[in-house]
Amino acid sequence: MPPADTPSDQPEPTDVPVEPDLPVRRIAERYRLNGLLGRGAMGTVWSAHDEMLGRRVAVKEVRLPPGIPVAEADALRERTLREARAIAVLSHPNVITLYDVVRQDGEPFVVMELLPSLSLAELVREQGPLSTTQAAAIGDAVAAALEAAHRAGVTHRDVKPGNVLVGVDGQIKLTDFGIARSVSDHTLTSTGIMLGTPAFISPEVASGDPATPSADLWGLGATLFAALEARPPYDADGDPLDTVTEVVHGEVPQVDAEHPLHPVIAGLMTKETGSRMSLAEVRRLLHPLLPEPGERLFEVNPKDLQPESAELLEQPRTPTPGSGVLPALLASDPGPLPFMTSAGEPRRRSRTGKVLLAALAFVLFTGASGGGFALARVLGGKPVLPTTAPARTTEQQLLSPVLELGPRTERASSTPNDSGGEFTVNVPKDWTTFRELRVGSPAVSAAVRFVSADGRQELVIERFANYYPQFRLSNFLSNLPRNAVSTQGTYNETPTRPGTKAPDSPEAPVELLYRVADPGPFTTVPKPTDSGAEGNLVRRSTYLLLLPKVRDLWVVQVTVPTESEDTGQKELFGPMAASFIPAG
CATH class of the missing domain: 1.10.510.10 (Transferase(Phosphotransferase) domain 1)
Known part of the structure; x- marks a missing residue:
């Protein structure tokens, strides 16, 4: 709906006729x-x-x-x-x-x-x-x-x-x-x-x-x-x-x-x-x-209810899907959340780690072109839209066709006065950029999200400023399962692979892979005996590099369809993680 400071479903007492020189719609x-x-x-x-x-x-x-x-x-x-x-x-x-x-x-x-x-x-x-x-x-x-x-x-x-x-x-x-x-x-x-x-x-x-x-x-x-x-x-x-x-x-x-x-x-x-x-x-x-x-x-x-001029009837068409950078989408009063049908009281979940380590499930994001900030709510592990499982095909077909990587320099800053957070990483040229800010447990974090044109793959660079000495990697890892998947989904994590501790780092870096399988929001959880149960689940694999640096914790995260997991590691996560350079 339109913002509250403009008419929202409020009609005028009498219809305003369409201007004669405009086509009737x-x-x-x-x-x-x-x-x-x-x-x-x-x-x-x-x-x-x-x-x-x-x-x-x-x-x-x-x-x-x-x-x-x-x-x-x-x-x-x-x-x-x-x-x-x-x-x-x-x-x-x-x-x-x-x-x-x-x-x-x-x-x-x-x-x-x-x-x-x-x-x-x-x-x-x-x-x-x-x-x-x-x-x-x-x-x-x-x-x-x-x-x-x-x-x-x-x-x-x-x-x-x-x-x-x-x-x-x-x-x-x-x-x-x-x-x-x-x-x-x-x-x-x-x-x-x-x-x-x-x-x-x-x-x-x-x-x-x-x-x-x-x-x-x-x-x-x-x-x-x-x-x-x-x-x-x-x-x-x-x-x-x-x-x-x-x-x-x-x-x-x-x-x-x-x-x-x-x-x-x-x-x-x-x-x-x-x-x-x-x-x-x-x-x-x-x-x-x-x-x-x-x-x-x-x-x-x-008299306060008159609509705007009918000359606004002809509107520009929506840009072609998959093109351009998303602008900031929120006005001062953004209007409603979608309704949902009741399905009984959901299972209670801990308040300590709801959404990608954020108990407060809100982010701020902007388009890469630098528009205004927009407030949004992130539902951790629960796609808001029904997501169709990709057809069985080759791993290469499941990845975005354009994989030419190029360096991008961005900033993951948690506050306007935060002068740190600059980094460089190699990203496919046609991926869209979002900047986000999350507040919650265990700490405030800033993130830059790069998303492929078809929405199947993404790279997230997240920075927890001043994470140390109050927190450790164990705080991050203990919350990861419930942040990564909905209460109806499944989570599987491979053993962590610690790296070598740098002189200026409080802990050694850790690399891991986890997989989630989630039903869409309009799909009931399939039973193991259900015919076609495999096709009802959305399966994704995420590679993580946890990189402590001085007082900050950096997270390099690449998510791909599980069907393209190996190719995603070789063509995306490996080159991206290797190219990641945080400033300072």
């Missing part, structure tokens, strides 16, 4: 686009007219990130359609209704109810904190919407003021269950990247646990906090890493203890997921605070 020979309602990094929302039923609708156009490999783009389109159909089971007066999902020129379009409205975020920004009665009405409506979603097996995953709509007629609706934003689930390798909103994400999701309905309870509490205080519970404009750290490790903010909504917010915003207040209890406590029937609570001016 129809989707599926039925939906005529009339005006632009909002635009985000991954999607555009239009006001449209359903010519078959004669009604106004909102049409969301999904846009693929430039540089996404062709196979993953196809899988992404299919997932968008599957998730949209799944969420169509929701029918509730406090939920924006999904009408239709269609394809146009191979791309998915989502057709939704069109509601003249402002988001709660916009309303608070324009009018200030809500009264007790207003906040109670918001809380009751969102709780009712979440009750319906959870009964249908759907977890929203991004409850926040930007996704709560307040209509000109007083209707309150929860929107944006992540249909368009599933395009941000671009899986580069075994690690998926997913955009999120750190100021409203629950501590367990920020720590890398899967989102469950309990995460929506935290989001509801955080939304009510923001409605009453006219600010998010955590800093939304400061350093995202500081925000994420505070969400997981800091004290939970609360409204004044004397406020009537304090028990509700305190009951929802507790870090123990099993102790959060139920939605039924939330509604019971809010009921005495609700307004009388027919009482007008909100002033939403229809």
Whole structure:
């Protein structure tokens, strides 16, 4: 969905006609686009007219990130359609209704109810904190919407003021269950990247646990906090890493203890997921605070809801998949995480090492061309997109065709004031570069990721600044299995091969190989007796070189399909590790 500071599913009171000198754009020979309602990094929302039923609708156009490999783009389109159909089971007066999902020129379009409205975020920004009665009405409506979603097996995953709509007629609706934003689930390798909103994400999701309905309870509490205080519970404009750290490790903010909504917010915003207040209890406590029937609570001016000019109807096509460098994808308020269907409480996992040695599963990445930073959530060992196992073929065919290596000089810096971290390594010329920053256990790390055009291979250079003397290689190695694979996958590690300790190094370097086999997120774990069980697993092999240097720990990591493991070692890991030169 578009960012919260632009209209998001909020329609205009009347359609704006297409300018006569512009071609009329129809989707599926039925939906005529009339005006632009909002635009985000991954999607555009239009006001449209359903010519078959004669009604106004909102049409969301999904846009693929430039540089996404062709196979993953196809899988992404299919997932968008599957998730949209799944969420169509929701029918509730406090939920924006999904009408239709269609394809146009191979791309998915989502057709939704069109509601003249402002988001709660916009309303608070324009009018200030809500009264007790207003906040109670918001809380009751969102709780009712979440009750319906959870009964249908759907977890929203991004409850926040930007996704709560307040209509000109007083209707309150929860929107944006992540249909368009599933395009941000671009899986580069075994690690998926997913955009999120750190100021409203629950501590367990920020720590890398899967989102469950309990995460929506935290989001509801955080939304009510923001409605009453006219600010998010955590800093939304400061350093995202500081925000994420505070969400997981800091004290939970609360409204004044004397406020009537304090028990509700305190009951929802507790870090123990099993102790959060139920939605039924939330509604019971809010009921005495609700307004009388027919009482007008909100002033939403229809003049504030006009869409942008229709001259924006013709948009440039998405760049060809597999080309170019990915730009930064996050606006100031990036919008929703994808929804997911409930499958029971997942197995609890340790908070000490969730995602590539990061308990806080967030990274900052930029394109190699040097755009702005973007906040993203990394799901360790769990591809966000379903990944198809490669067909059985030769090892050489499984590697990217262009393997001509050339030197690149980059910097893995953990803070803006970090003057160290420069390194040189030989990389295939057509590989895309990302810069990342991870915070968590055992230490903050910075990484530069190089990804092949087809997404099958990657090189990661990771630096843990000032790792020594507080930590040892044993800290890294003990967390590696649970960081590398999901709870449903398997992990196998070959014996480590220590090298020779350098005079300026606290420990000897270590080289190892590990293999993981993971089911895709839409695949159940195959039993050993299942026919075709081998084909249901995504198998990857990763070579690691752990290189202590003075106070820092450097990690050189190459991941390839297991089928091309030997060739990957000879043509990628061996030459890359040998060419790696850290500065200093």
